[in-house]
Amino acid sequence: MKVLILGAAGMIGRKLFESIAQSGMFGGKRVDEVLLSDVVLPLVPPGLPFTCSASQDDLPAPGTVERLIAARPDVIVHLAAIVSGEAEADFEKGYRINLEGTTRLFEAIRQAHGGSAPGEGYFPRVIFSSSIAVFGAxxxxxxxxxxxxxxxxxxxxxxxIGELLLADYSRKGFFDGIGIRLPTIAVRPGKPNKAASGFFSGILREPLNGQEAILPVSDQVRHWFASPRSAVGFLHHAAAIDTAQLGWRRNLSMPGLSATVAEEIEALRRAAGDKAVALIKRQPDPVIEKIVAGWARDFDTARARSLGFVADKDMDAIIKVYIDDELGGKLPNY
Amino acid sequence: MKVLILGAAGMIGRKLFESIAQSGMFGGKRVDEVLLSDVVLPLVPPGLPFTCSASQDDLPAPGTVERLIAARPDVIVHLAAIVSGEAEADFEKGYRINLEGTTRLFEAIRQAHGGSAPGEGYFPRVIFSSSIAVFGAxxxxxxxxxxxxxxxxxxxxxxxIGELLLADYSRKGFFDGIGIRLPTIAVRPGKPNKAASGFFSGILREPLNGQEAILPVSDQVRHWFASPRSAVGFLHHAAAIDTAQLGWRRNLSMPGLSATVAEEIEALRRAAGDKAVALIKRQPDPVIEKIVAGWARDFDTARARSLGFVADKDMDAIIKVYIDDELGGKLPNY
Structure with missing residues (x-):
């Protein structure tokens, strides 16, 4: 099986690639070739159990998507996107990458499909990473x-719009699409960033690394989480699932864990003790409080669960994923 | 006030223009100039109470929308579209006119707005005619x-997608948009057509003209109706409404009348007698029955009603609109 990952240098893209590289499998099938694409050149490590190539691409530039699908990948994982804050600040860039890039990709697949009879012609599985940002207060x-x-x-x-196009192109038989709306990923590895949601990971990640973290909102704030490992699991399941079960409703809110900041803190205490919790500094920030108040807090994802998508059990499990995958199972000496 | 009507040669476009021409007003404001555009050249009658010009346009062709908004219309009524059946049969044409045409229009307005400060620059009201086809069984x-x-x-x-773009462009302050989802229009004037929904009008219109009509579905089929006069009323109200009341939820299902085929027939009997009803010939058509079974039957349009949009009272009122507006108030001798 050939797999194309768009946005392969991003956090989820890298985690997905690692998991495919480790097992040699994606969605339960053996992988022969992986194509990696991103706006920054993705790294291709040595010693992979399959052929792998990487390219640095501007997705909506003429010819890019046609070149990427020339090898006729069986599964296309479309993770490429300008993130929320940047798309809000730069209207044209956001529409160019997130809308025009996606439209061009879908159109190139349709052209490659070439109006073949059902069951014939190029007909890849397309996994589109969507977001709970499709909902608004x-x-x-x-x-x-x-x-x-x-x-x-x-x-x-x-x-x-990407979800709607995915559903229509799937309904018309041009490809076999599934859209998955990811929860906020926690604990997000790496350095703190300036995203308004950053503290949800930061108040766990920084103390787990022996560093101070700022908490800008109240303990009672509730949010919707999945670990990076769950997100990768969603993608594997989306590659494997029988899409006939979806009907034409091809887009699904993924299961997650609804938890408050207080629940995050108590799970941190259980994992790393009072000294870790003491590293969280409360600095209320009315701007961030206001932004966060407009975000979804909880979901009933009966449909995705019934289709076999599985979320993290609790905040302890989410913290354990971080300690295992990012810290080699070890905590600092507080 | 300057008004631009896109899709001005269509049934609703012509009815809207007639009503503006009669009163010299749109949405309660005096009209100085009307620009008519359609893929077929709209007719400009003599003796109008305002300046009027018409152009035959291919909406998504380069330069078209820029030329149309060069006069900086205060209100833009966007009715231009490839209809459902044709958009389904010709995928590329549907996306080109209905999506690319709309995107180019919105982009041209954004460019004309030019990133002006709030309250400054070009900032038209944009009325987008949407459809109950945004819902699927x-x-x-x-x-x-x-x-x-x-x-x-x-x-x-x-x-x-047009609705979503309208909401986002409005939220960003590029124009002042409102999307209205029209019910099925009945009694549609003119000749019978091959649309699967055609019989809903046909079983009233043909008997009211002394002609036979075919009824391909059961009497118990329920559907969602508005008269052409109500549709024009929605557009006037959409031009007049204070959009601050909408918040960022700029798209509204318009009120309508939910009625069965049996209720249509009984209203026809009250308006034109048994001889008119006898002109309806039952010819069940499983294909049409199946299509119609997938259509919405009834809506709770609390939001639009609370904002002052008004539907037809009953099927008798809908029939009276047809007799008054299309037959000069007269019925044939049966």
């Missing part, structure tokens, strides 16, 4: 599978 | 204001 305490999409960011708008 | 018996959009046609997909 006000919403119910738990957002169900039939709640409407009223994004309040350009990023969320672009993701919603 | 299965759905509840009554579709509420928060039900999700899972269109089952390319036309419905294109309309949903």
């Amino acid at each position: 006000p919403f119910p305490e738990r957002i169900g599978d039939e709640f409407f999409n009223t994004p309040l960011t350009s990023y969320g708008t672009q993701k919603t | 299965p759905f509840p018996e009554r579709i509420g204001d928060e039900f999700f959009n899972t269109p089952l046609t390319s036309y419905g997909t294109q309309k949903t």
Whole structure:
């Protein structure tokens, strides 16, 4: 099986590639070749159990998507996107990458499909990473599978449009698409960043590394989480699933864990003790509090769960993934 | 006030123009100039109370939308579209006109706005005619204001994307948009056409003209209607409304009348007697029955009603509009 990963240099792209490289499998099938693409050149490590190549690409530039699908990948994982904050600040760039890039990709696949009879011609599985940003406040305490999409960011708008195109191209038989709306990923590895959501990971990650973290909101703030390992699991399952089960409703909110900041802190205490918790400094920030108040807190993802997508059990499990995968199972001496 | 009507040669476009021409007003404001555009050249009648020009346009062709908005219309009514059946049969044409045409229009307005400060620069009201085709089965018996959009046609997909772009461009302050989802229009004037929904009008229109009509479905089929006069009323109200009341949820299912075929027939009997009803010939058509079974039957349009949009009272009122507006108030001798 050939796999194309768009956005392969991003956090999820790298984690997905690592998991494919380790097992030689994706979605339960043996992988012969992986093509990696990103706006920065993805790294190809030595000693892989399959052929692998990487390219540095501007997705919506003329010819890019046609070149990427020339090898006729069986599965295309589309993770490439300008993130929410940047798409909001740079309207044209966000629409160019997130909408035009996606449209061009889908169109190139349709052209390659070439109007073949059902069951014939090029017909890849396309996995589109969407986001809970397709929802906009006000919403119910738990957002169900039939709640409407009223994004309040350009990023969320672009993701919603991608979902709609994915569903229509799938319905018309041009490819076999599935869209998965990822929760906020925690514990996000790496350095702190300036994303408004950064503290959700930061208040766990920094103490687990023996460093101070800032908590800008109240302990009672509730949010929607999945570990990087769960996100990778969603992608494997999306590659393996029988899409006939989806009907034409090809886009799914992924299961996650709804937890408060207080629950994060208590799980940190259980994992690393009071000294780790003492590294969290409370510095209320009204700007961040206001942004976070507009975010979804909980979901009823009955549909995705019934289709076999599995979330993290609790915040302890999410912290354990970070300690195991990023810290080699070891905590610092506090 | 300057008004631009895109799709001005279509049924609703012509009815809207007639109503503006009669009163010299649109949405309660005096009209100085009307620009008409369509893929076929719209007719400009003599003796109008305002300046009027018409052009035959291919909406997504380079330069078209820029030329159309060069006069800086205060209100843009975007009715231009490839209809459902054609957009489904010709994928590329549907996306080109319904999506690319709309995207180019919105982009041209954004460029004309030019990143001006709030309250400054070009900032037209944009009224986008959407459709109940943004919803796809299965759905509840009554579709509420928060039900999700899972269109089952390319036309419905294109309309949903138009709605999303309208909301995002409005949120970013590039124009002042409102999207209105029209019910099925009945009684549609003119000759019978081959649309699967044609019989809903046909079983009233043909008997009201002394002609036979074919009924291909059961009397118990329920559907969602508005008269042409109501549709024009929605557009006037959409031009007049204070959009601050909408928040960022700029798209609304318009109120309508939910009625069965049996209720249509009984209203016809009250308006024109048994001889008119006798002109309806039952010829069940499994293909049409199946298509119609996938259509929405009823809506709870609390939001639009609370914002002042008004639907037809009953099927008798809908029939009276046809008799008054299309037959000069007269019925044939049966």
